[in-house]
Amino acid sequence: MHTIRELDDTYVAHTYARFPVSITEGHGSIAIAEDGKEYIDLGSGIGVNLFGYCDKVWMEAVTSQLARVQHTSNLYYTGPCAQLAEALCTRTGMKKVFFCNSGAEANECAIKAARRYGQLHHGNDCSTMITLKDSFHGRTLTTLAATGQDHFHELFQPLTAGFVHAEANDLESVKRLVNDQVCGILMECVQGEGGVNVLSEAFVKGVRDLCDEKDLILIIDEVQTGNGRTGALYSFMNYGILPDAATTAKGIGGGLPIGAAMLGEKLQDIFTPGDNGSTFGGNPAVAAGALSNLNRLDDALFADVRRKSELIFSALNGAEGVKSISGMGLMIGIEPEFTTAREIARACLDEGVLVLTAGHNKVRLLPALNIPDELLIRALDVLKRAFAAGRE
Numbered sequence: 001m002h003t004i005r006e007l008d009d010t011y012v013a014h015t016y017a018r019f020p021v022s023i024t025e026g027h028g029s030i031a032i033a034e035d036g037k038e039y040i041d042l043g044s045g046i047g048v049n050l051f052g053y054c055d056k057v058w059m060e061a062v063t064s065q066l067a068r069v070q071h072t073s074n075l076y077y078t079g080p081c082a083q084l085a086e087a088l089c090t091r092t093g094m095k096k097v098f099f100c101n102s103g104a105e106a107n108e109c110a111i112k113a114a115r116r117y118g119q120l121h122h123g124n125d126c127s128t129m130i131t132l133k134d135s136f137h138g139r140t141l142t143t144l145a146a147t148g149q150d151h152f153h154e155l156f157q158p159l160t161a162g163f164v165h166a167e168a169n170d171l172e173s174v175k176r177l178v179n180d181q182v183c184g185i186l187m188e189c190v191q192g193e194g195g196v197n198v199l200s201e202a203f204v205k206g207v208r209d210l211c212d213e214k215d216l217i218l219i220i221d222e223v224q225t226g227n228g229r230t231g232a233l234y235s236f237m238n239y240g241i242l243p244d245a246a247t248t249a250k251g252i253g254g255g256l257p258i259g260a261a262m263l264g265e266k267l268q269d270i271f272t273p274g275d276n277g278s279t280f281g282g283n284p285a286v287a288a289g290a291l292s293n294l295n296r297l298d299d300a301l302f303a304d305v306r307r308k309s310e311l312i313f314s315a316l317n318g319a320e321g322v323k324s325i326s327g328m329g330l331m332i333g334i335e336p337e338f339t340t341a342r343e344i345a346r347a348c349l350d351e352g353v354l355v356l357t358a359g360h361n362k363v364r365l366l367p368a369l370n371i372p373d374e375l376l377i378r379a380l381d382v383l384k385r386a387f388a389a390g391r392e
């Protein structure tokens with residue numbers, strides 16, 4: 001008899017520093033471990049389980065589609081894929097959607113689209129993308145190159161060429177990098193993995209204006225910020241701008257793999273058959289679940305996300321051991337004063353609360369959007385104790 005941990009440690013590639021918990025069940029915002037211990041989950045599988053574990057509405061959408069047809073490949077039409085694309089375009093102002101399986105792939109697609117646009121409109125050398133320091137855009141060789149954190153670049157050289165990095169919230173540093181070879185700018189409005197850093201409105205609007213002026217493609221990476229997370233359907237909506245492309249993944253699938261690259265007016269006709277593809281992309285069961293999720297993301301829910309956000313900010317702002325707190329909606333980063341984020345996460349785990357960490361020593365919260373107040377308040381008490389106790 002081997003425990004789950006022993007098997008995993010023996011046979012699964014060691015790319016993760018897992019916490020010592022095997023989760024065997026979950027409902028709503030409660031995860032249940034192999035040993036029966038219950039956890040209040042403030043991470044939701046890194047912002048994926050939008051309505052918590054085994055949400056009934058989402059499960060019904062997925063399983064009823066599974067019982068009809070689970071997969072066809074993209075050689076044929078299926079309803080959920082077409083309907084999800086329609087819903088995404090109608091609600092964002094985008095014109096076409098490419099479906100894939102992950103955030104990294106969605107970003108790859110948007111980068112391909114921006115390069116094609118640059119080459120078609122400004123010549124073959126127009127292929128460089130500007131991204132921001134402390135960004136995170138994925139783990140493929142191209143999205144690692146896009147990711148503006150040096151420690152991600154060291155191990156796997158050579159990465160895809162054609163990425164340069166500007167300072168977040170410093171428009172001049174972006175302008176300095178613009179030249180005839182630059183085709184676009186890719187950024188997160190709230191940098192997730194990089195430390196829950198919120199871009200300023202002046203910066204985001206300034207980048208939009210710059211892209212208009214120079215005919216650059218602006219891609220907003222909504223993989224983590226999207227799908228209600230920041231109190232709007234997509235975070236760019238909080239800034240009153242419309243990008244030329246937006247990518248999403250994580251939460252939209254509610255727990256099944258999906259990525260989407262949404263293409264705006266300038267990019268809508270950039271691809272022709274054969275230019276991009278995915279075996280699973282737009283899979284009907286996943287798409288049916290995603291459509292059901294999207295249909296529940298309405299103004300009432302966004303208002304509730306913002307209300308819960310204020311609840312968290314007011315509980316932790318100025319609390320003992322909290323050095324700083326940042327974020328938007330239910331995407332929040334908290335910097336400990338006395339200890340490391342990893343230590344706080346461990347202490348919370350012992351007390352039955354799951355939290356995430358992020359760059360620059362942040363504890364990161366991405367709870368399910370429908371987490372009940374009662375669980376949130378209990379978890380915040382545990383968090384406050386963990387931050388205060390770090391002093392020893």
Ligand SMILES: *Cc1c(COP(=O)(O)O)cnc(C)c1O
Binds near residue numbers: 221
């Ligand atoms: C998680 C994440 C990605 C990568 O998504 P995967 O599905 O893991 O490929 C890309 N961009 C951002 C902002 C993310 O948070």
